[in-house]
Amino acid sequence: MLPSQSYVNISFFQPHAFLMIGIPGLEAVHGWISIPFSSMYTVALTGNCLILLAVGRTPSLHQSMYYFLSMLALTDVGLTLSTLPTTLAVLWFDHRLIGFNACLVQMFFLHSFSVVESSVLLAMSFDRFVAISNPLRYAAILTNNVIIKIGLAIVARATLSLFPVPFLLKRLNFCPNKILLSHSFCFHPDVMRRACADITINILYGLYVVLSTGGIDSLLIVLSYVLILHTVLGLASPRERIRAFNTCVSHILAVFVFFIPGITMSMIHRFGRHLPPIVHALVAYIYLVVPPVLNPIIYSVKSKPIREAMIRMLKRKDQG
Template sequence: MLTNNGSIFMPSILTLVGIPGLESVQCWIGIPFCVMYIIAVIGNSVILATIKSENSLHKPMYIFLAMLGATDIALSTCILPKMLGIFWFHLSEIHFEACLLQMWLIHSFQAIESGVLLAMALDRYVAICAPLRHTTIFSQQLLTQIAIGITLRAAILVTPTLVLVKYRLKHYRTTVISHSYCEHMALVKLAVEDTRINKICGLFVAFTILGFDIIFITLSYVQIFITVFQLPQKEARLKAFNTCIAHICVFLQFYLLAFFSFFTHRFGSHIPPYVHILLSNLYLLVPPFLNPIVYGVKTKQIRDHVLKVLFSIKAS
């Protein structure tokens, strides 16, 4: 409904552009995105099934890995089906409430993934720096509390951004979102009202979650490296270091993509819009795609179990 100043009051339907400037080739861009999504779902599902079926993998390290895999599946599923609908079938319309739900789910699962990475770093810290106390500290009860805490933290911190958009922003200049999914800042920029509080809230949530997590993850790995290099035996140093390589790779790919996308989006005003959108898409799709590959290659227990299952299927 149009108001006197030409703004739109509480639109019921929004339109997602996709990738502005690349509309003519979006159908082709959707192909690698679809492949990444399929690999992400299959790879993480295999890891989940492997950890569930193998009793020897019912340990904190692998339980956190299962949480990461489940989060990756949920995160990529939040955006890609709708994105492919835009790219391939021109299904660009989305209900306002559905857009808010997608925004909340995306940012919540991002926060959960960051929390799981922090938990994995702390688990490796205790396992290497205090191995005799690892089993006692990371009990089943603590693992449950960590999982609940990570989920509640994400939901509680992300919810205010949803509430501010829903109840503070009433008038919109347009219903067209220049993005391929309902990203918080892309939606806020459509509003006529003063959006400074919304932007500050979004920045606060991002820095509270990512900033807090990255500081403690970095401190954990610094202490791990100090402890590893102090080990007297070379074999012990290599074994301890190898257990952290996969975690470090996953940690770097998630946070480097996150900060590169964040700073490019907010300070790269001279960069074409389609670059911002592509980076945002890759930030959400690359970690779920690469994580099962990294852990499948670098984690011997998972790799051996998967190969055993594959060979048994082939033999039968």
């Protein structure tokens, strides 16, 4: 009996598990590749946890700017933990199976943390705009209550945006011979294309989520920096302009680190299907792994208060 004939009577099929490919074409050297990946995950978790501890234990950093930075660090920890278990399982132990429901859960958290990160970066741009355009009322506008409400709104936005996605996938009939995922984690465009059904609704909803979150956020961030630039150019002395703009450098770098790989990955998944699979895999890893690694480095290098707080904390630990 032919494979196609053996499934002819099956009207609806969902796999018990998917098979993750890891890094296509480099399966033979996964052990060596695990070394830089393990190092990056260690740096991401250590760096972001140090920022959280530094802000939490330093009263002088209890300001809106550093509260938003803490949100970014916490989001990066969540984003790192979303991909770490399956990625290292594939690279270390060649454990490629992930259950269908576990895959949907991982996908929900992975994309949710991505939306949260985009929203936090937007909130940080708003923070910088208020600090530069209206410094005298900065503390009065961005009070602790306002920051808590912004944080809750960010989490609610991500949760509500991504909540329908797993259910839209569970309604699909999947192909028994298409259970091989292109990454070592569950990514929505990759999972939905394993289906043997009409995925138009999934594609349209995925596009809606991208445009209504990252798309709008990126446009508003650009608008905020247009307004910031207008305010900075209106300052009297060049020294004041440089000092004001220097407070934005870390955030600008974080925006580039997050949005450029994200936009590249979205474009490749929609228009670059002819590209080699390794290109899709590398861009996805850059988008999901590199920002959590670089953000704490950027802020510890460019922000003197954060750097000094982290050094003091590490010195106290050594002395203890």
